[in-house]
Amino acid sequence: MxxxxxxxxxxxxxxxxxxxxxxxxxxxxxNFTPVAAIALFSGATIHRKSLAFLIPVFxxxxxxxxxxxxxxxxxxxxxxxITVLIGFRLRNRVKAGNVVLAxxxxxxxxxxxxxxxAWISGMMPYSKDFSGLMQAYIAGIPFFNNGLLGDLxxxxxxxxxxxxxxxxxxxxxx
Numbered sequence: 001m002x003x004x005x006x007x008x009x010x011x012x013x014x015x016x017x018x019x020x021x022x023x024x025x026x027x028x029x030x031n032f033t034p035v036a037a038i039a040l041f042s043g044a045t046i047h048r049k050s051l052a053f054l055i056p057v058f059x060x061x062x063x064x065x066x067x068x069x070x071x072x073x074x075x076x077x078x079x080x081x082i083t084v085l086i087g088f089r090l091r092n093r094v095k096a097g098n099v100v101l102a103x104x105x106x107x108x109x110x111x112x113x114x115x116x117x118a119w120i121s122g123m124m125p126y127s128k129d130f131s132g133l134m135q136a137y138i139a140g141i142p143f144f145n146n147g148l149l150g151d152l153x154x155x156x157x158x159x160x161x162x163x164x165x166x167x168x169x170x171x172x173x174x
Contacts, residue, residue: 037154043087075117
């Protein structure tokens with residue numbers, strides 16, 4: 001009987017993540033996407049660690065096939081994998097304040113990693129010194145604002161919906 005609950009719980013998590021992936025493919029503000037929330041939610045709710053990492057990577061790969069590949073993909077994927085690790089720290093501590101803090105932390109880390117990746121990749125005309133790195137970070141601030149709002153919004157939707165479902169069906173909580 002326990003196996004059925006785990007299986008049902010896993011399917012609910014995967015369906016929620018799949019719906020969020022679709023949101024990356026519809027028109028949206030730049031960087032206002034659910035991917036960081038998916039990574040955070042995966043880390044916090046999927047018990048098999050390998051799957052918790054694979055699901056956001058697979059989600060990104062699927063949507064990148066449609067949207068296109070780019071020079072900073074390694075930095076972007078690294079940022080999301082770190083977000084899964086933050087989700088692991090969130091396990092058994094999922095409360096509104098902790099989810100907000102984890103979402104904010106993952107947004108800042110993602111911003112730092114991806115803008116460093118844009119600077120180091122040479123795809124933008126920044127000088128290869130500290131001044132150029134600071135220019136890359138400053139240029140990324142508008143994207144950070146949207147990313148932060150998107151991360152908070154989608155984290156609220158994923159964790160909130162999952163909370164409501166587990167309140168209705170307590171067997172899915174564990």
